[in-house]
Amino acid sequence: MGYTLTTAPLTAKAFAPYGDVLEARGTPDKLINAGKCGRFHDRAKVDVMEARVGISIFKAELRALPYTLDLIERHPEGSQAFIPMSDDPFLVIVSDGPGAAPKAFLTDGHQAINFHRGTWHGVLTPLSGSGMFAVVDRIGETANLEEHVFETPWVVTHGE
Numbered sequence: 001m002g003y004t005l006t007t008a009p010l011t012a013k014a015f016a017p018y019g020d021v022l023e024a025r026g027t028p029d030k031l032i033n034a035g036k037c038g039r040f041h042d043r044a045k046v047d048v049m050e051a052r053v054g055i056s057i058f059k060a061e062l063r064a065l066p067y068t069l070d071l072i073e074r075h076p077e078g079s080q081a082f083i084p085m086s087d088d089p090f091l092v093i094v095s096d097g098p099g100a101a102p103k104a105f106l107t108d109g110h111q112a113i114n115f116h117r118g119t120w121h122g123v124l125t126p127l128s129g130s131g132m133f134a135v136v137d138r139i140g141e142t143a144n145l146e147e148h149v150f151e152t153p154w155v156v157t158h159g160e
Contacts, residue, residue, distance in 0.1 A: 002068070002150075002152050002153040002154050002155050003101070003152060003153075003154045003155070004154070004155050004157060005069065005093075005101070005102060005103075005104050005154045005155065005156045005157070006104065006156070006157050006158070006159030007065070007091065007104045007105060007106040007156065007157070007158055007159040008103070008104065008105055008106070008159050009105065009106060009108065010092060010105035010106060010107045010108065010111055010113070014103075014105065015092075015094070015105060015113065017096075018094040018115060018116060018119045018121070019044075019079070019094075019113055019114045019115040019116045019119055020043060020044035020045070020081075020113065020114040020116075021111055021112075021113055022043040022044055022081070022083065022111065022112040022113065022114060023040075023043075023110060023111045023112070024038070024040045024110075025110075028040050028041075029041040029042075043114075044079070044081055044114035045079065045114070045116075046079055046081070046114075046136060047078060047079040047116070047117045048077070048078040048079070048137070048138035048139075048140070049077050049078060049117075049138070049140075050140070051077065051078065051138045051139055051140025051141075051142075052138075052139050052140070053136060053137075053138070053139070054136070054137060054138070054139035055134060055135070055136050056134075056135045056137070057085075057132065057133070057134060057135070058082075058124060058131075058132070058133045058135050059130075059131050059132050060123075060124040060125070060126050060131040060132075060133065061126075061131060062126055062127065062128065062129075062131055063091070063125045063126065063127060064127065065091070065127065065156060065157055065158050066155050066156060066157045067091060067125065067155070067156040068153050068154075068155055068156075069093060069102060069104075069122055069150070069153055069154040069155070069156055070149060070150050070153040070154075071122070071123065071147060071148070071149050071150070072093070072095050072098065072102065072120045072121060072122055072147070072148050072150075073120070073121065073122075073123065073145060073146060073147045073148070074118055074119055074120045074121065074145075074146050075115070075117065075118070075119075075137070075138065075144045075145060075146075076117065076118050076144065076146060077117065077138055077140065077142060077144040078117055078137055078138025078140070078144055079114055079115060079116055079117050079137065079138070080114070080115045080135065080136070080137040080138075081112065081113065081114035081115075081135065081136040081137065082112060082113055082114075082124060082133050082134075082135055083112040083133060083134040083135070083136070084107075084109075084112060084126070084129070084132070084133050085130060085132040085133060085134060086129035086130045086132065087109045087110060087129070088109050088126065088127065088128045088129030088130075089106055089107045089108060089109045089127055089128065090106075090107050090124070090125055090126045090127055091104060091105075091106060091107075091122070091125035091126075091127060091156065092104070092105040092106070092107060092113055092121070092122070092125075093105075093121060093122030093125070093156070094115075094119060094120065094121050094122075095120040095121070096120070097120055098120065098148040098150075102120075102122070102154060104122075104156045104159075106127075106158075106159075114136075120148070
């Protein structure tokens with residue numbers, strides 16, 4: 001058994017200490033392409049310090065709730081954005097550090113996220129769909145990964 005953690009809906013306000021919520025709601029910031037395309041402009045800060053920005057494709061194994069959280073990680077030298085390539089919700093877990101209780105958010109299927117540089121977070125956790133994500137993050141020569149394994153895992157259950 002472990003500690004229990006319930007999910008909350010992902011909102012920009014609740015997620016702000018950890019990163020950015022990318023979504024295209026409401027009126028676009030700009031119309032481009034002769035008015036045929038709405039641009040929701042500059043939704044996240046890509047922070048890669050002295051390296052370059054890369055775009056990768058991840059194919060993650062589907063998971064289910066309840067989910068056992070036993071590992072968090074962070075990238076001290078760059079932000080990391082996860083942009084789902086389907087309209088399916090995924091689980092987003094963040095923490096203020098290895099000694100702090102994590103928080104779990106559930107996307108609504110039309111949201112992407114960008115973790116700020118140094119944010120402790122869970123691994124990519126799609127709950128349905130293809131598991132395919134475009135990932136925008138740092139590509140560089142130095143190590144950019146720290147991991148923490150919980151002695152007692154957390155069990156994430158569906159909340160609101």
